[in-house]
Amino acid sequence: MKKKVIFILICIFALTVIVISPFIGPVRIPFKVLSDFQMESVESQIFYSLRLPRVLTAFLAGAALACCGVALQAMFRNPLATPFTLGISSGAAFGAAMYLIFAAWMKLPFGGIIFSFIGSLAAVLLVYGFTKVKKGFSVGTMLLAGVAVNFFFSSLILFLQYISDFTQSFRVIRWLMGSIDVSGFQTPIIFFIFTAAGVSIIALQNLNLNLMSISDEIALARGVNVAKSRKIIFFATSIMVAVVVAYCGPIGFVGLMAPHICRLLVGYDNKILTAASVLFGGAFLALCDTFARTLIAPAEIPVGVITSMLGGPFFVWLLLRNSAANSL
Amino acid sequence: MIIETKNLAFTVSGKRILDNLSFSVSAGRRLFIVGPNGAGKTTLLRCLCRIIDDFSGTIKVKDRSIKKYSQKKLAAIATYVPQSLPIDIQFTVHQFILMARYPHLSPFSVISPGDEKFASDAMEMTQTTGFAERVMATLSGGERQQVSIAAAIAQQAEIFLLDEPATYLDYKHQRDIHSLLMKINKTFGTTLVCVTHDLNSAVLSADTIIALRDGRIVFTGSPDEIMDEKILEEIYSKKFSFANHPVTGQKLIVPDYIE
Known part of the structure; x- marks a missing residue:
C-alpha cells in the first residue's frame, strides 16, 4: 500500500522535526545535554527549559489546529472551512483579549483558556444559530455566517484595543500576531492534555466524517446522527482552538494547509487523513516556529506572520486549483 | 406491517407538503409512489428514513415509532437511495x-x-x-x-426507499436498474418503496401504487387499477392515451404530446 508508506514517511518527518528543532538556534547546543538532566550547564538549561518545551508546544498547537481543519472541512464539505475562516479563532481571540485586558489581574487558574473557550463557543453558537434561524442547513450559509462572525469579533477586538491603554494594547497586538513563547513544561503538558482529548474525540468521529463529507443525506441514510456528530465536532474544535489561541494567539492557515497537503498525500479517508494531518500540522508549525526564532535571531518573527505569509499564497493556489469558490 | 404511517404531515414555512397521509406496507412488497412534481413524494421518502424528522403524526417501522429508533438502528432496517x-x-x-x-x-x-x-x-x-x-x-x-x-x-437494509432511481439514465440503464431492484426484492425479500415519474415502469414493477397530489393520497391500488383514464386525469390534470404491450398485453400509457 502506497498510502501506508507515505503515512510512515509523515511519521518520520514529524519525529525528525521534533528531535532536530530544539538543537537549532542562536546558541549551539551540544548533544551531550541529552544526558544532563540536572541542567548543570547553561546549554542544557536552554535546551530543557526553553527550546524543548517550545518545540513540543508548537507541535501540539499545530496538531490541534490541523485536526480542527480536517474535521471542519469534512463536515462542511468545503475545502476552505477552518477554525480561522469560521470565526472560531476570532471568537477565542476576543475571549482571550477580554481576559488579558480586564480580568488578568484576577489571576484565575486557566483564566485565559476559560475566557477564550467562552469566546470560541460563542462564535460557534452564533454560526450555528444562523442555520437554526434560516431553517435548513446550508454549507454555504454557514461559511458565510462564519465570515460575518469573524469580522464581528475582529472589530470587537479592535474596540478593546482602542479603549485600553498603550501597554495593554501593545500586548494584545503582539499576542494577536501569534507567537509560541513558553518556558518550562507546564504549557506543553496543558497542550498535550487538550490536544490528546480533542484529537481522540475527532478520531472517534472519523467514520461519521467520511459519510458527512459525501452529503448529510447519505450520512443519515447510513445511520449517522448528523446533528449530534456536528455538536461533538464543534465542541472538540472549540476547545482545541481555545487552548491554542489562549497561549499562542490566533495562528492562521495551519488548519488549512496541513489537511490539504495530507489529502494529496494519503487521500480522503478520514481514518488515515486525521492522523496524517495531526502529525503533519504539528511538524509544520514546529518548523515554522523554528524559523520564527532563528531567521533574524536574536530577535524573533511572530510565528503567525510566517504561517500567514505561507498561507496566503496557498489559499489562492487552492482557489485556482479546484475552484473552491464554486462550491460556496 | 413493516411500514405504517398515521396522519403523517409535514409543513415547511407555512406550506403543507404532506397532509395527513396514512398508509401501510407489508414486508417484501413493492410499493411505487407516483404523482406530479411537487406532490410531496421525495419529502415522504425522506420522512420515512428520518432525513426529515420534524414531521407530525406517526411513522412506524416494524411496529415501532421511528422516533424511538436511533438513526443507526433505523439505518440497519431502512436505507435511502437518493435520486443521484x-x-x-x-x-x-x-x-x-x-x-x-x-x-x-x-x-x-x-x-x-x-x-x-x-x-x-x-x-x-x-x-x-x-x-x-x-x-x-x-x-x-x-x-x-x-x-x-x-x-x-x-x-443489509430490509427496506429500500428509492427516489427515482432511474430518472437520469438511458433506456438500457433504466431497465438494468429496474431488473436489479426486482432481483433484490426476490432474493432478499427486500421491501421496496420507490418514487417515480415513470408510470409505465411503476405499472410493470409495482404490486401496489400510491398516487400523491398536493401532499394527499389520491389513489391507492394495483397497477391495473391506475391505468384508467379518469383516475390518471384526476392525478395529473391531463388526459392520457393508452396502448397494450404487444407481448404481455399490459395496458401502458403512450406519449401523446406530438400534434
Whole structure:
C-alpha cells in the first residue's frame, strides 16, 4: 500500500522535526545535554527549559489546529472551512483579549483558556444559530455566517484595543500576531492534555466524517446522527482552538494547509487523513516556529506572520486549483 | 406491517407538503409512489428514513415509532437511495460501499472480513466489481447509480426507499436498474418503496401504487387499477392515451404530446 508508506514517511518527518528543532538556534547546543538532566550547564538549561518545551508546544498547537481543519472541512464539505475562516479563532481571540485586558489581574487558574473557550463557543453558537434561524442547513450559509462572525469579533477586538491603554494594547497586538513563547513544561503538558482529548474525540468521529463529507443525506441514510456528530465536532474544535489561541494567539492557515497537503498525500479517508494531518500540522508549525526564532535571531518573527505569509499564497493556489469558490 | 404511517404531515414555512397521509406496507412488497412534481413524494421518502424528522403524526417501522429508533438502528432496517449521488465524491467505489456497513460497526471496530464479504457480494450482484478501485467522481451516471444500490445492499437494509432511481439514465440503464431492484426484492425479500415519474415502469414493477397530489393520497391500488383514464386525469390534470404491450398485453400509457 502506497498510502501506508507515505503515512510512515509523515511519521518520520514529524519525529525528525521534533528531535532536530530544539538543537537549532542562536546558541549551539551540544548533544551531550541529552544526558544532563540536572541542567548543570547553561546549554542544557536552554535546551530543557526553553527550546524543548517550545518545540513540543508548537507541535501540539499545530496538531490541534490541523485536526480542527480536517474535521471542519469534512463536515462542511468545503475545502476552505477552518477554525480561522469560521470565526472560531476570532471568537477565542476576543475571549482571550477580554481576559488579558480586564480580568488578568484576577489571576484565575486557566483564566485565559476559560475566557477564550467562552469566546470560541460563542462564535460557534452564533454560526450555528444562523442555520437554526434560516431553517435548513446550508454549507454555504454557514461559511458565510462564519465570515460575518469573524469580522464581528475582529472589530470587537479592535474596540478593546482602542479603549485600553498603550501597554495593554501593545500586548494584545503582539499576542494577536501569534507567537509560541513558553518556558518550562507546564504549557506543553496543558497542550498535550487538550490536544490528546480533542484529537481522540475527532478520531472517534472519523467514520461519521467520511459519510458527512459525501452529503448529510447519505450520512443519515447510513445511520449517522448528523446533528449530534456536528455538536461533538464543534465542541472538540472549540476547545482545541481555545487552548491554542489562549497561549499562542490566533495562528492562521495551519488548519488549512496541513489537511490539504495530507489529502494529496494519503487521500480522503478520514481514518488515515486525521492522523496524517495531526502529525503533519504539528511538524509544520514546529518548523515554522523554528524559523520564527532563528531567521533574524536574536530577535524573533511572530510565528503567525510566517504561517500567514505561507498561507496566503496557498489559499489562492487552492482557489485556482479546484475552484473552491464554486462550491460556496 | 413493516411500514405504517398515521396522519403523517409535514409543513415547511407555512406550506403543507404532506397532509395527513396514512398508509401501510407489508414486508417484501413493492410499493411505487407516483404523482406530479411537487406532490410531496421525495419529502415522504425522506420522512420515512428520518432525513426529515420534524414531521407530525406517526411513522412506524416494524411496529415501532421511528422516533424511538436511533438513526443507526433505523439505518440497519431502512436505507435511502437518493435520486443521484453527489458527482464529486473522492472515495473509491470499494471504499464507498464499505462505508455502507456503518450501521453494523462501532466507532472502535475495524472493517472485518465479514464486512468485506458483504461489500464484494453487493458489488457482484450489481456488476460493479469491475470498477471497484475507481474514484466515484470518475463514474458515469449509470455506474454511480449501480454503486448507490450496491451500497444499499451492503447496508443489509430490509427496506429500500428509492427516489427515482432511474430518472437520469438511458433506456438500457433504466431497465438494468429496474431488473436489479426486482432481483433484490426476490432474493432478499427486500421491501421496496420507490418514487417515480415513470408510470409505465411503476405499472410493470409495482404490486401496489400510491398516487400523491398536493401532499394527499389520491389513489391507492394495483397497477391495473391506475391505468384508467379518469383516475390518471384526476392525478395529473391531463388526459392520457393508452396502448397494450404487444407481448404481455399490459395496458401502458403512450406519449401523446406530438400534434
